[in-house]
Amino acid sequence: MHLLFPWLPFLIPIALVGAYMALLFASAVLEKQDTSFWVPVRAREQTENVTSAKLLSYQDGTGDPSALPQYVLNASDAAYNAGFLFDKLVADPKAYQNKVLATIWFSPDRRILAVCAGGTVLKMPSCRTRLITLLKDGRVLVTADETDAGDQSGVYILDRIIHVTFDELLAGHRNRMVQHAQDIIPFPEESATDACLAVLKRRMETMIARGLAAYCDPDHLSWRYTPWGALRVCLNFWTQLGQAAGQSHRVNSKPMGTHHVVNLAQSVYERYERKLEQTPQSALDLPSDKS
Helix, strand or coil: CHHHHHHHHHHHHHHHHHHHHHHHHHHHHHCCEECCCCEEECCCCCCCCCCCCCCECCCCCCCCCCEEEHHHHHHHHHHHHCCCEEEEEEECCCCCCEEEEEEEEECCCCCCEEEEEEEEECCEEEEEEEEEEEECCCCEEEEECCCCCCCCCCCEEEEECCCCCHHHHHHHHHHHHHHCHHHECCCCCCCHHHHHHHHHHHHHHHHHHCCCEEECCCCCCEEEECHHHHHHHHHHHHHHHHHHHCCHHHHCCCCCCCCCEEECCCCHHHHCCCCHHHCCHHHHCCCCCCC
């Protein structure tokens, strides 16, 4: 036994990494994901006889439209100031365990979809903004400011710029758009929320078709990763780790805000109401490709 002592400094980290990978694999295989993805939050003024199953009430602890996590508020204010058009406030459908709210936005030309989400997942802080642009072949450019489970479907062309402001994230995404300028098309959906749900559904269906995920029930109300898909999630962890290492100067910087809820003096719909003619279009113009 004493022969192992010299190796303990090396064996302990390996054991910890192995345990984390096992936990990540198990959670990916066992956790059910809701196929509704995001659910609109009921406004306080709505009556109680609303019958839609895709609408959250306040009895499950969901926040209301007059309060936002600080991160979501800061990101949403920046999106509004950048000229984006606010569509809807939504929540994680598993509100009993994930207290996450998100605002969903379109750029005026419908070429950029923005999702600013924040709150807690299993009581752990979780804040993330994604900027999404549709390509002719059905794939999407995605630029995010935080790490996550990644994408196993191939639908996302994903890049991360960790812990930056919304304006910096937007600048990075617009630079990526220049590289794909000939392939970019506007989202065909009428609303930003519909566009967001369409992207998430396409990603899920692609993973199911490739055997990386499967429905959990005959009614297709939820899905989960297959063992092969869960293994891909574990492998993606190392990809993200490498990307984070390349941005080590940002890892310790603070994100746009925290998960703590800030009470507003008005509804988010009042705060971000805007007519199209009020939009500062110059803030959203693509930079010219000088290459």
